[in-house]
Amino acid sequence: MRKIIIHTKSTEKTGLVLENQQICEYMVDRPGRELLSGSIFVGKVENIHRGMQAAFIDIGEEKNAFLKRDQIPWAKEKIEQTVQEGQTLLVQVIREAVGEKGAQVTTDLTLPGLYCIYQPLGRKISVSKKLGDDLSEFVKAELEAIVNGEEGGIVRTAAGNEKTEVVIEEFRLLRKLWREQMQPIRKKSPQPVWRDHIIPDQLIRKFPISSLTDIIVDEVEMGRYIKERYPSVANKISWVKEVESILPSGINELQEALIQPVVKLENGVELVIEPTEAMTVIDVNSHRFKGKSLSDSQAFEVNTQAAKAISKQIRLRNHSGIILVDFLNMKNPSLEKKLVDFMRKQTREDLTKSNVMGMTRLGLMELTRKRDALSSVQVLSKPCLPAFDSEAMVYRMERELLAYSSHPAEAILIAINPQLYEMKKRLLSSLISSKIPQELFVRQDADVSDYQIELEGSENMVLEAIHRRKAPVDNLF
Incomplete structure (x- = not known):
């Protein structure tokens, strides 16, 4: 059995799943870096690629989304006959952007619940094949009696463990949510219509409700939202002021391990x-x-x-x-x-x-x-850029200083990290300063990551700079 722990007091929202008192899943939601999957946008067709039979859609994100012809339910001809450049469409993200590729989208819109999925343009009611024939026909008939116009929906396998009236009520709730989200939309410019938040929505819907024993939140407002959005789990929700106190480890410690x-x-x-x-x-x-x-x-x-x-x-x-x-x-x-x-x-x-x-x-x-x-x-974490080790940096510094032999400058001032300075003494037996015509002045500075050529010019200019800084220098290097 599973427990869901939702930590939303901090700006970064965290969702954790516990099985046998061990953290088995971790989800995070940050402002500005929300997942797009499941979210619905007003999109504008930027261009059409006939060879790929796909369209690139501006949804207001950094990269244009990618719409395949087979993700347009009403498409009966080629994509260039189905949509036109400049046209606005309601699209839903089905795959996140990866690398240089934008998100993948569909025009087959869905609003998912725990037991059913509302399709504003679905046109029919479908039922999971895992439900028994009698139950399937009964639930399907009940939903078909209340859908209007182009509406449709899908009854999920989880509906088999719940009363039919609960499934019907959830369908009505999803329809109401859709109409509320559509009312404010007036502009035709690319913009989000509905966000399917990873926390708490996608996290809660990921698991069969029968497998969840507890949904623990640290804010009353979050508990209230879950009860309104998913009424059938209200009895599983509890509030704990400091949810980290019931975790095997703190969230920061978990992140360090991950x-x-x-x-x-x-x-x-x-x-x-x-x-x-x-x-x-x-x-x-x-x-x-x-x-x-x-x-x-x-x-x-x-x-x-x-x-x-x-x-x-x-x-x-x-x-x-x-x-x-x-x-x-x-x-x-x-x-x-x-x-x-x-x-x-x-x-x-x-x-x-x-x-x-x-x-x-x-x-x-x-x-x-x-x-x-x-x-x-x-x-x-941030991507790790390739970096030279200390030995490589010593030899790179030596080559760079030797290249100054052809420069007209009289003197050079270099700042070097103390650790690199000690590494240079171990690796190079002869003095670099004896190999170049310039007067070489070296100062140690722990704030320099490796080394830095600070100044080159006349000897008087370099000596004046040293005097102003009042920094001890070594000219035997």
Whole structure:
């Protein structure tokens, strides 16, 4: 059974899912960086790509959205006969923007609830195939009796565990919400019509309501909103002033763990998780057996323990797309098959669709996971730019100073970080100052990240600058 914890006191809203008192999912919502998936926009057709049979739609975001012809329900001809440049359309985001690609959108609009989905332009009522025939026909008939004009809807599998009148009431609530959202829209310029917030809406709808025991909030206003939006979960909502007090760890501590590439397990195994633009690569290391030869049965035991942790980390960090795992090597093909089956069993606990493809010819396990949002690493950390180590910086500095041999300047003033200064003394036995014609003055400065050529010119000019700064300098470097 699951608990949902919603922390909204801070500007950054956080949603957490607990299973067996362990945090298994983490979601975050920040002003200015809201997820677009599910949100509806007034969009303007910027241009049409006939070859791709798609249109690029301005929705008021940084990048134009991408609308495929097959995402236009009424399209019976080619896209250039279906929409025109400059035309305004109501579109809904179905996939987030990734890299240089804009968001993908559809004109098949939906407002989702817990038991049904309202489609303002759906034109028919559909029912989940997992519901029994008798119930399906009854619920469908009840909804068909109240829809008007182009309205439609979908009855979800969860409706099978709820009274029909609750499902009907939710449909009416979603219709009312849609009409309220449409009333203020007067302009035809690109703008949002309705935001499907990740917290609390997408978070609550992600799980079967029957599997949720508690929805804990830290603000009364949030609890009130959830009760109004999802009346059937009102009895599960409770208010705790300091929700972090009931978590296994604080949110800041959780975030620190999520951006670390190395995850240490209790059995001496380490996971090294490296997300790239194309895929996520996970390496399994066992320091407990370092320098020893493992039997296939030992390697299988370590690999199954690692597989449990990997499935949890993928879910917690929300990694998606292609994922490659380098497990400990096993020579027995039957054990490799058992490991693949074991991983498939682990991923079934994740409601985000995953597919374990099997082992590649290089012995890597390949799996995919549906992309529904940015990973925790993408949200919480900044990209690491390549940086030179201290040794490389010493040699780069030496080359740059030697290049001054051809300069007309009489003197050079350089500022250097004390640690780099000590590294230079260890690496270079001869003085750089003896290799160049200029008088070289060096001052140590902890505020300089590595080194910086501050001034070059006449010797008097450089000496005057040194005197003004009252900084100790060394001219034997």
